[in-house]
Amino acid sequence: MPEEPITLAAGQITGRGRSINPFVIIRDAAAFIAFAEEVFDADEVVEARTAAPTGELIHAELRVGDSLLLIADPQPGWPARPGLFQIWVSDVERLMTRAVNRGAVVVTPPTPFYGSLTLARLEDQWGNLWWVYQPTPG
Template sequence: MEEIYNTYRPEGFGTVTPYIFAEDPVKLIQFLTLGLKAEELQRTKDPKTGDITNCILRLGHSCLMVSRARPPFTGMKSSFYLYVDDVDIMHELAIKAGAREVFSPADMPYRDRQSGIQDMEGNYWWISKRLEQSEY
């Protein structure tokens, strides 16, 4: 069964890659680049409307895609677990870039330092650093 997943994927793309349909993709992309230090790799716009039809961003070793929400692809909320080296700094950057704090950085009983934020589209981001090199 695993051979069905044995296909080419561009660098940074996992077997599952998040795709966010946003009401305001420009604002979300700005938040991702400023607040979470994402790198924008590619942006495609509709030549008639100027709407973003696809934007690929890299966060660390992973990519995600953003597009304007439009029928039949309406915006929907999601949550993401983001591993970083310094939770406190990333949390502060995210808040300065417009995120709403869900909870401030703290050491968790499952051995992650973690904070929670919510972006302007309503997505939750759990900003985490594993405090030990072990499985959960």
Template sequence: MKIPEQYRNTVIPHIMVDGAADAIAFYTAAFGASELFRLDGDAGRIVHAEISVCGATLMLGDADAPFATPDRSRPSVALHVYVPDVDGLTARAVDAGAELLSPPADMPYGARQSMLRDPFGHIWILLTPTTA
């Protein structure tokens, strides 16, 4: 079996939320995400969906055991994504309802970076390379 290109050489984040349809709408408004796939379940729940954020694939679905939506006080994972314009996308995400944890700043490792918490408790680190 050939592994699809978007899944090769990567660990694919698969996040669980309470309200996956709302999360997809938020990620579309905040990050310009495009929905790639959706498998609907009962009562409007999403069993599995995939979206693209600046070319990066993210899987998500409504949280069912053994999964839960993250603990907003201490999430254990951050989602890093390289974007063309960290300043513009950070502003867009905040306008859509993300909480700004650290504004865009040039980092010593050659990237401009910001950190946000989405309304579902996930931490996003947006980066734009500043060196060639």
């Protein structure tokens, strides 16, 4: 008899996220939140923001589309750990322009990919690498 799955289905999760939610530890998390709001149309989950007495963030959350990204500033024992992300967008050119205008570097310009996608990559100033995908209209 097969075992029960150990990961929870969407209807069973009591928190704000999904079955898996990326968490990055990056310097100046507050500046990254502003960057993500401006570039990716992210929305901060304001009630989740938790600052240490120093003012550094020990926890913050961003809604990006239907996903949740968790962010914190480095702390003793929590070294910086940028992420590698795949994100789906409706306008890769506009997103890339927004990102570059806010300090990101283009790694791969928008490029046809397998005939049905456009792919681009960028690196933000925190060292996160973003694979940006747009469905190509048929």
